[in-house]
Amino acid sequence: MTSTDRKYWLMKAEPDSRIVKGKDVKFSVDDFEAAGTTPWEGVRNFEARNLMKEMSIGDKILFYHSNCKSPGIAGFAEVSREAYPDYTAWDSSHPYFDPKTKQDDPKWFMIDATFLSRAQYFVPLSLLRHVADSAESDPPDEFAYIGMDGMKAVKAMPLVTRGRLSVQRVSQECWGIIQMMSEKGGWEEMTFGKKKTSATKRPRQAAIKNFRVKPTPTDDNDGGEVEARVDTSEELDVNPKKSKKRKASDVNAEVPLRRSARTKKED
DNA sequence: GCCAACGTTGGC
């Protein structure tokens, strides 16, 4: 496969322990590393499911820590098995059981993901938001290497623009940028504030942590140029026809053992 | 097939 047809994705998991129906839904980068390869079961969202169906073996995955103290990119993985029916939907004893789906007409799918590596420097969401919010100006000196185009690419990330999706498309540019950031770091000198930025569109999401850039007296770019072009290939082909009506609680009420499909507490 | 109400996601 050439690098041009390789696809890139972001998948969320929850690194913090949370017991749901007697099971811990925690799935951190440590757990992922220990597991090696894991079926990504429990996704009960049409758009996320559709994206998983587009995945090919070898596609790269940003592994994201969600719903935790410090959300962000914690590691890298790849697709090791293409979409196949999520059998947990048929197992009446399984927390993800969906009585509405049948074996001859599977509704939910999963892929297998194989752990590749940890991010040497955890790339916090707050940093990505900061980058996105500054996309009109030059990147902070600390990571000037991502360039303006890189900032724009980050700004276009669904992670930044919409958030809630547990499986997202990632542009090749963003993949490169985030991997570079995870290797080089550069924001250690920055302080994560907690105040809202004064002016941003998002009422609530704008309440990102502030980054305070410490002056870096002798700085010139440290090399690395990212060849990023803005790629707007973020349109998610979604067409969740409202196939059946089910209460969100019927399906999502079920316990995603781990990762994406965000759980809710017992009912 | 629109859209208001509802319920979940997930950052803070």
Next chain:
DNA sequence: GCCAACGTTGGC
């Protein structure tokens, strides 16, 4: 624990 955002439900 709060609550904005937004996907889903379901009445019309």
